[in-house]
Amino acid sequence: MDISERLIDLGIFAFRQKNARGTFKPHLSIGFRSNEGRLHTFSIDTTRIPEKYTQPDAYLITHAHGDHHGKSAMLSNRSFCSDKTALALETRYGKQFRGISVEVGDTAYIGDVPVKTYPTEHTVGSTAFYWENDVGTRILVTGDVKDPTHLPECDVLITEANYGDPADLKCHFDDDLEGFKNTFENCDCIAFGAYAFGKAQRTVELLRNIGYNGAIEMEKKTLNLTRLLLDNPGELSDIGGYKDGCVCVVPPHNLGDLPEYISKYTVTGRMNKSQEYPSIQISDHLDAFGLVSMVKTINPEFTIVYHPKGNRPLKFADYLNSMGFESISIDDINNVLSNEFI
Template structure:
């Protein structure tokens, strides 16, 4: 990627292990060296700092809990709210509304929604030689993402050889569970899936109260502009429609129908396939549509980035997974 004027590298912590995810070094249009660290933990203050810590969203495996404490952190305004609620800490960095542009050391970063969670953000910028760089974060809908030359993306369901990486959201199953029961509970993680559940309910025409566990309630009230009537568990006077974390379903009345919003099959309650990610087909289509010269698959941990990178290479794309990226920088960038 040196010909594209960009260096992707990984840093090591004080124990000699790689820090999460990666960093991007390039030159700005003014010729200044700039480094953006993506979804990673902070570098101790005694060491050189990146110009920005880009936080794509507030899920824990993207390390915003650490990066949010740096004044160099950048994320959407709603991601900052979610981080503060989830971790009971003040966000110290800068925020941007999704769809707007923010400037960092002479580099204009454009932001796009990837529809993974409320406020989740893809970041896009160009370097001194005009290379277009796109960091997607986790993606549910790639239709609004811009074309790019270097794509840095995820592979949560990126193993084409795994049948569980192919799915379609069961919106009709969700609608039926909601409309066929006067009392019903949905198991959904407090951040991301719980807000999706409320959005789906409103799209299905349900306008009554939704009772939620406290953290889910706090996040949903803060993040959704049109959440409607929300209440704590047991607070409303209407028929009970509840959203709680999956492990809290057992705390609700035994005769209440219960469903888990997941593609997993290891819960004791029936599951409804609702994902916040693209499946293997969608990820592949995203790369085909964006048509980058080079793709870096940086998330999650485990074998799937390598599987997806190999799949892309078999289709004629140049791709590499994070496990094949070293912490050695080219002298051209030092």
């Protein structure tokens, strides 16, 4: 039985679309029927289809990182994400989110399909989507995952594998929480280089978790995002005070603009010896073992691995197959619908 037949048995049609240049649009789409027998299409973390063509029922946006194409999808009234993701998109791109947003944990109806949301803790507001089709197949789309604790079991898992190659040492890591704490406690004035969306909010949460209750200085965009997205960020202020004991969180490329007497560190999930400043490893992803453990816990009948570019989706799918979990990567999906036929 080939891939298409296996998925059809589960009541799903997975396909990719091409744009006007003849190249694949990002990620994939899923066709299925609702319990009422209506045909639906959900597109996952992809750019919009031109309005002159038939639209999907929903553009699912798992989170607001640029490689998940919310900047494009947010302009459609068919987009669907969490309320925090919608806020992040609007703040990052200066455009109005036009779709449906819910608090993570809530359920929204896409037509006659109830779609439940679950936290993944990749970024503030990052969301997994869960629904069932007409034959009772439970479908879960995760996007990137940091903490899979709250994810439900499913029959078809559609997930990412940024660090999904078990044979690659770069895909095995632990967060250096002790190193983060020790670095903070041993510096009079300290600055953490962290990207404005995602890593900066995690850095603030880590600082509060280790007991720091003072002001955290930030540049404007990081400050705005953090105030909007974190429920209890504590005292935040504009960059530039630099008082004794100052703590700053700025984008990594801004570290060099700070006074020399401030100790500088990069908070990163990708350790790189060529980085200008010492690094503290804090990742927003599961590593390879974490991804495998997640799949074992969720226990799907079939897994589709999408994103990122490169061979890690294929490596992860191959590894899951070797463990007895039937899987394919996005590169194995040969069903293609071009815009001319949508």
